[in-house]
Amino acid sequence: MPELPTQYAPADVETRSYERWVSRGYFTADPGEASSAGVEPGGAEQSGAREPYSVVLPPPNVTGSLHIGHALDHSIQDALTRRARMRGHATLWLPGMDHAGIATQNVVERELAKEGLSRHDLGREAFVERVWQWKEESGGRILGQMKKLGDGVDWSRERFTMDPGLSKAVQTIFKRLFDDGLIYRAERIINWCPRCLTALSDIEVEHSEDEGELVSIRYGDGEAAIIVATTRAETMLGDTAVAVHPADERYRHLIGTEVELPLTGRMIPIVADEHVDPAFGTGAVKVTPAHDPNDFEIGRRHSLPSITVMDERGTITVHGPFLGLDRFEARPAVVAALRAEGRIVAEKRPYLHAVGHCSRCKTVVEPRLSLQWFVDVSPLAKAAGDAVRDGRTRIHPPELAKRYFDWVDDMHDWCISRQLWWGHRIPVWYGPDGEIVCVGPDEQPPAGYVQDPDVLDTWFSSGLWPFSTLGWPEKTADLAAFYPTSVLVTGYDILFFWVARMMMFGLYAMDGQPPFRVVALHGMVRDQYGKKMSKSFGNVVDPLDWIERYGADATRFTLLRGANPGSDVAISEEWAAGSRNFCNKIWNATRFALLNGANVAAPLPDSAELTASDRWILSRLASVTASVDAAYEEFEFAKVADLLYHFAWDEVCDWYVELAKIQIAAGHEHTKLVLGHVFDALLRLLHPLAPFVTEELWRALSGAESIMVAEWPTADATRIDAVAEAEIGAVQNLITEVRRFRSDQGLKPGQRVAARLDLEGTPLASHERAIRTLLRLDEPADSFAPTARLTVASVVVELDTVGAIDVAAERKRLEKDLATARKEAAQSEAKLGNEQFMAKAPDDVVAKVRARQTQALADIARLEAQLAALPAG
RNA sequence: GGGCGCUUAGCUCAGCGGUAGAGCACUCGCCUUACAAGCGAGGGGUCACUGGUUCGAACCCAGUAGCGCCCA
Numbered sequence: 041m042p043e044l045p046t047q048y049a050p051a052d053v054e055t056r057s058y059e060r061w062v063s064r065g066y067f068t069a070d071p072g073e074a075s076s077a078g079v080e081p082g083g084a085e086q087s088g089a090r091e092p093y094s095v096v097l098p099p100p101n102v103t104g105s106l107h108i109g110h111a112l113d114h115s116i117q118d119a120l121t122r123r124a125r126m127r128g129h130a131t132l133w134l135p136g137m138d139h140a141g142i143a144t145q146n147v148v149e150r151e152l153a154k155e156g157l158s159r160h161d162l163g164r165e166a167f168v169e170r171v172w173q174w175k176e177e178s179g180g181r182i183l184g185q186m187k188k189l190g191d192g193v194d195w196s197r198e199r200f201t202m203d204p205g206l207s208k209a210v211q212t213i214f215k216r217l218f219d220d221g222l223i224y225r226a227e228r229i230i231n232w233c234p235r236c237l238t239a240l241s242d243i244e245v246e247h248s249e250d251e252g253e254l255v256s257i258r259y260g261d262g263e264a265a266i267i268v269a270t271t272r273a274e275t276m277l278g279d280t281a282v283a284v285h286p287a288d289e290r291y292r293h294l295i296g297t298e299v300e301l302p303l304t305g306r307m308i309p310i311v312a313d314e315h316v317d318p319a320f321g322t323g324a325v326k327v328t329p330a331h332d333p334n335d336f337e338i339g340r341r342h343s344l345p346s347i348t349v350m351d352e353r354g355t356i357t358v359h360g361p362f363l364g365l366d367r368f369e370a371r372p373a374v375v376a377a378l379r380a381e382g383r384i385v386a387e388k389r390p391y392l393h394a395v396g397h398c399s400r401c402k403t404v405v406e407p408r409l410s411l412q413w414f415v416d417v418s419p420l421a422k423a424a425g426d427a428v429r430d431g432r433t434r435i436h437p438p439e440l441a442k443r444y445f446d447w448v449d450d451m452h453d454w455c456i457s458r459q460l461w462w463g464h465r466i467p468v469w470y471g472p473d474g475e476i477v478c479v480g481p482d483e484q485p486p487a488g489y490v491q492d493p494d495v496l497d498t499w500f501s502s503g504l505w506p507f508s509t510l511g512w513p514e515k516t517a518d519l520a521a522f523y524p525t526s527v528l529v530t531g532y533d534i535l536f537f538w539v540a541r542m543m544m545f546g547l548y549a550m551d552g553q554p555p556f557r558v559v560a561l562h563g564m565v566r567d568q569y570g571k572k573m574s575k576s577f578g579n580v581v582d583p584l585d586w587i588e589r590y591g592a593d594a595t596r597f598t599l600l601r602g603a604n605p606g607s608d609v610a611i612s613e614e615w616a617a618g619s620r621n622f623c624n625k626i627w628n629a630t631r632f633a634l635l636n637g638a639n640v641a642a643p644l645p646d647s648a649e650l651t652a653s654d655r656w657i658l659s660r661l662a663s664v665t666a667s668v669d670a671a672y673e674e675f676e677f678a679k680v681a682d683l684l685y686h687f688a689w690d691e692v693c694d695w696y697v698e699l700a701k702i703q704i705a706a707g708h709e710h711t712k713l714v715l716g717h718v719f720d721a722l723l724r725l726l727h728p729l730a731p732f733v734t735e736e737l738w739r740a741l742s743g744a745e746s747i748m749v750a751e752w753p754t755a756d757a758t759r760i761d762a763v764a765e766a767e768i769g770a771v772q773n774l775i776t777e778v779r780r781f782r783s784d785q786g787l788k789p790g791q792r793v794a795a796r797l798d799l800e801g802t803p804l805a806s807h808e809r810a811i812r813t814l815l816r817l818d819e820p821a822d823s824f825a826p827t828a829r830l831t832v833a834s835v836v837v838e839l840d841t842v843g844a845i846d847v848a849a850e851r852k853r854l855e856k857d858l859a860t861a862r863k864e865a866a867q868s869e870a871k872l873g874n875e876q877f878m879a880k881a882p883d884d885v886v887a888k889v890r891a892r893q894t895q896a897l898a899d900i901a902r903l904e905a906q907l908a909a910l911p912a913g
Numbered sequence: 914g915g916g917c918g919c920u921u922a923g924c925u926c927a928g929c930g931g932u933a934g935a936g937c938a939c940u941c942g943c944c945u946u947a948c949a950a951g952c953g954a955g956g957g958g959u960c961a962c963u964g965g966u967u968c969g970a971a972c973c974c975a976g977u978a979g980c981g982c983c984c985a
Contacts, residue, residue: 046948247985394985442917443983450984536983568925568937570981601936602926607918608981610925614937621950632947678927682935697947776954783954789943816945864932871931876968885931885969892932 044634044740048627050591053736058187066125066748067192069094069132071521093129094522095121096506097193098530098538099201101140103147103178106185108565108573108599109531111583112609114191115596116562116677117529119728122192123672124526126724126752132522133192134509136199137179141463141498142236142244142400148174148462164461171462175200188584190592190731192748197518199509201501202464209508210464210501211481213549218468218478222416223456225468225476229336230455232408233398234354234367238459239412241497242452243537244399251390255375256322258383259308260299266291266310267385269321271393272331273378274370276301277358278349279308281327283338286312288323302383303374311342330409346409354406367406413457413466413494420544421451427547427554434558436675437605440532447536448543456497463495481513503541506555513549528556532606535561560675561606565599568612586616593730594619600729601681605674622685623733626726629693630719630737636704638716640742645710647761652806653699654714655764658756660691661721666755668725677729684726692718695772702810716741721753767803770833771811774804777832778815784849785828785841789816794840796820802835829909831902847911854907861899868893 061067073090095117100110121133148171149159159167179200186193199206217223231240256269259282266282279301284291291310298307315338316325329339330346339346349358354367361377362370378384396405425448427433428441435441457466467479469489479485501508506528510519524546530539539559546555566572567579574580586595597619602609647655664687671679696718703711719741727734727747738747787793795817799805811817817839826838828845868889871877878886 044947047950048948439918446916446984533983566925570925604927607926612925612937615925617950618937621948624950625948628948628951630947635947682927686935693948694952701947779953780955783942786942788945789953790945867932871969874968878968880968881931888931 044627044631044737046628046631048591048624048733050593050623050732051588054188054190054587054592054732057732057735058190061192061746061748062195064746066746067133067194068196069194069518069522070130071132071517073130090128090130092132092521092526093121093124093127094132094525095134095527095529096509096525097133097135097191098528098534099136099138099199099502099505100182101143102137102175102182102200103140103144105178105181106189106583108581108583108586108611110185111189111595112562112565112599112603113529113531114186114189115599115729116560116603116675118190118192118596118731119600119677119680120527120529120672122728122731122748123752125192125748126727126750128751130521132194132197132518134197134199134522135186135191135193135195136201136505136509137182138201138498138502138505139175139463141458141460141495142233142238142240144171144175144178145460145462146236146400147178159461167461175202185584188587188592189596192731197509201498201505201508205511205514206501206504206508207464208481209504209512210496211467211479212513213504213545214467214496214500215478215480217415217548222419223413223478224416225411225413227409227411228414228455229331229333229407229409230412231396231405232352232410233401233403234352234406235401235403236398236460237352239408239410239455239457240398240405241455241499243499245396245405246399246402247394247396249392250395252393252395253371253375254321254386254388254391254393255378255384256386257302257326257378258385259301259326264294264297264299266294266299266324267322268324268326269386270326271391272371273374274356274362274367275328275331275349276326276374277304277356277362278328278330278347279326280329280339280344280347281308281342282310282324283313283316283327283342284310284324285316285318286314288316288318291324302381303377309342309344311338311344313338313341332407336407336409348409350406350408352408412455413468413492415454415456417451417454417544420548421448421540423547423552424448424540424543427543433543433554433556435535436558436560440535440561440606443532444535444540448540451540454497456500457492457494458497459493460495463498464501466492466494466496468492499538499541502538503545504549506542506546507550523550523555524553525556527558527560529560529562531564532561533564535559562603563606563608566608566610568610568614570608570610581611590616590620591623591732593623593733597622597681597730600677601685603677605676622689623730625689625693626723626730627733627737629688629697630723630741632697633715633719634740636700636715637712638719638741639712640716640720642713642716644713644717647759649710650714651703651708651711652764652767653696653703653810654711655759655761656768657692657696657718658714658759659761659765660687661718662755662757662759665721665725665753666757669755681729684722684729688722688726692722695768698814699810702813706809723747724750724753767807770803771807774832774835774837775811775814778817778830778837780853781828781830781839782815784853785846786849787841792816792818793842794818794820794824796824796826796838798836804835829906831906851907851910854903854910858900858903858907861896861903865893865896865900868896 097117098113100106117133121131125131152158162170214223231245233240252271254269254271255273256267257276258265258267260266268282282299284295294310295312298309301308327335327338327344329336329344330348349356350367351357356362356365356370362373365373375384397403398405425445428435428444435444469477469479469485469491471486471489477485477489506525507519507523510516510523512519528539542555571577571579583595594616598611598616599609602611664683667683668680671683700711700715723734723738724747735747793816797808797811799808825840827841828839830837871889872893
């Protein structure tokens with residue numbers, strides 16, 4: 041057995057343990073051992089069969105790095121999969137990354153810009169080659185972070201969304217959707233980023249309340265004049281109508297007439313449309329079909345022309361004076377020109393309104409009319425909703441399911457083409473005469489055809505993640521064994537976009553089998569004041585920094601200890617230090633057990649051969665084990681961590697270890713077996729939360745290879761022992777009371793005091809030795825002359841404090857206790873005197889109150905007597 | 914504008930019908946041979962507000978206020 045230092049040094053053990061786990065293949069899943077039955081996450085029963093338990097890691101963006109939110113997400117998955125392995129499941133935790141089309145391309149373009157180059161200077165092929173180089177570098181950093189965290193992922197199955205196999209999956213499903221008529225090409229208004237120069241889907245647009253302007257403009261003159269309000273005056277150059285509500289009396293006479301569009305001299309019609317809100321502004325709206333999604337719909341209904349007035353960079357392309365101006369320069373210029381003509385009726389500035397921004401670069405998104413590829417999501421979204429409605433997939437916590445339904449039940453068609461170079465190229469080829477051919481993975485395009493230059497949205501490939509990573513479309517052993525996955529662990533922030541997409545594709549590709557049995561959602565990591573972490577605020581925690589300073593176990597434990605289902609996690613430096621202290625506590629307690637010959641090998645004796653202390657801690661262990669299992673079922677990691685923290689520290693360390701010392705000194709050899717058993721179980725229970733420290737200690741304790749392959753403890757109900765729990769509870773109570781007296785009296789902890797205990801006939805009778813030792817009470821000599829007398833639950837303790845006792849302190853104490861007892865007596869008396877209460881409250885509640893009253897009255901009598909007996913002053 | 918959630922000790926959060934809890938922070942005393950990253954003791958809360966239901970409400974219901982998130 042190696043000597044353990046008195047302080048746990050995480051850095052010494054973490055790298056070593058991790059490398060050993062990997063080299064021994066503990067993380068590597070074996071589908072051959074998995075039955076196809078599947079198992080509920082958490083697992084209801086410990087089964088003899090190697091039932092599969094599978095989790096796919098939500099793939100981080102290859103171009104980023106792991107932040108503390110990832111650390112939380114990973115800690116949860118690691119805890120679940122480590123426990124599943126210990127429970128005997130054929131366990132897979134599959135890692136990987138996604139190619140993050142826009143983000144990655146942006147990063148590499150920025151690099152190029154430093155060299156004074158653009159991607160066009162390199163050309164598509166060379167640029168993509170360059171992105172792959174960056175991917176290796178950036179991805180490697182993430183892998184290093186995962187190892188530091190201790191992630192027990194199956195590295196042999198690491199995947200990347202651009203891998204050949206996953207690319208084949210993309211092409212396969214594209215072809216299937218295309219052939220089923222669920223992918224189509226159409227000219228629509230899409231979200232366009234004029235900086236990234238690509239289309240975006242709805243979810244890649246972030247809305248914020250921004251300050252803008254609301255300008256009211258008079259179109260036409262005299263009788264025929266009509267006033268419209270807009271936040272985007274520059275788009276008036278592309279107006280092709282004014283719309284009013286058909287029932288709006290103010291404008292009824294104008295419907296069907298034409299009005300002159302200022303600055304342009306064009307005549308545009310006034311049309312009636314149900315979708316105009318008569319209550320908003322003047323009730324008349326300008327219609328710019330090429331630059332607004334709502335206007336586009338109005339245009340379609342009324343067969344209006346679309347006039348595009350900006351190019352892909354947001355530069356005005358029409359009407360002399362404004363030609364070449366950026367859209368934000370054009371806006372004031374257009375307003376000024378209108379004002380010069382006396383057409384500005386009102387201006388409101390600043391005007392708060394919702395503005396969409398590119399989620400990648402924050403540029404204001406421009407609604408743009410363009411030809412793009414779309415997925416018709418209606419049948420897919422319906423299926424995705426139904427799978428949750430009928431319980432094939434459970435969203436946890438269930439309150440969040442509503443958000444999922446809100447999204448999938450009202451989903452717009454999904455724009456999947458991106459004008460980028462980095463990504464999966466759209467597998468559609470165009471013939472010389474406008475023919476369109478979708479090419480499957482094993483097919484060749486006809487000669488002379490040209491492939492669509494665009495690539496697919498990254499979410500298109502990450503939506504396939506739960507099965508493309510397992511080998512789909514091939515019928516692999518992994519797919520058979522591990523799909524559907526047991527649980528998806530992710531933040532509630534991407535519930536609707538990523539999760540919904542995986543649900544849609546999984547159900548579509550896998551014959552109605554959803555990709556997960558459970559979606560377990562966690563919250564965001566926040567700082568100690570509940571504030572969002574942000575670079576500008578300077579409150580960001582780097583997980584690697586914490587791992588270095590407090591250890592990976594402490595970092596993980598801090599996160600898990602705050603992880604209540606679906607709610608945010610607040611963390612701080614001080615709590616990380618607290619977790620480190622806890623690891624150190626476990627370290628030293630186990631060190632104590634080892635130094636005292638804790639024995640794991642031999643079986644535990646029957647209860648009859650054990651002391652009450654032994655039976656008590658084993659009873660507590662059984663309860664705690666059962667509670668931990670129950671908490672895992674509900675993904676209540678905070679509860680798991682809390683249960684084990686308190687059991688380990690308050691019960692095992694503070695009491696059992698102290699009692700065990702006394703038993704060992706008295707020659708109770710079986711204590712070593714109990715110590716061994718308790719620490720063995722405790723370390724195994726803690727292992728999923730704190731893998732490194734538990735591995736190091738457990739190997740020393742057991743002499744076995746690795747705690748990773750040890751069995752998960754089972755709650756032994758036969759060890760539940762109410763008698764022992766009551767007995768030790770009484771011991772704790774007595775000891776605490778006497779310690780309180782000692783503390784009040786200013787007696788130093790180490791100072792020995794003579795005392796007479798009368799424990800005859802009480803449950804404490806067999807614990808006199810422990811009580812005297814823990815309280816440092818000597819046997820009374822013949823000359824014993826007590827100076828103080830305490831009564832604790834009918835046990836009388838007389839002490840000779842050697843010298844005058846602090847009467848004032850004692851009086852204060854007694855008066856405080858007396859006040860508490862009186863309050864208690866008054867409360868219970870009021871209840872017992874209440875006829876309604878006596879008539880309607882359940883018997884056990886009445887009995888409890890009665891017992892409380894009896895106790896309170898006894899306490900009052902005792903305390904009053906003690907106060908009366910105190911010397912004056 | 915629509916929807917959801919939150920408000921409990923200084924801070925972060927549990928508790929969700931029957932005596933208000935935890936961690937950290939705070940006060941006092943201790944190097945008591947596993948651990949000072951520790952040990953012992955202690956102080957601290959009209960459970961946002963107003964009504965209602967109930968024998969009994971932090972907990973259930975209604976309303977009010979403040980905060981947060983999502984969607985438009």
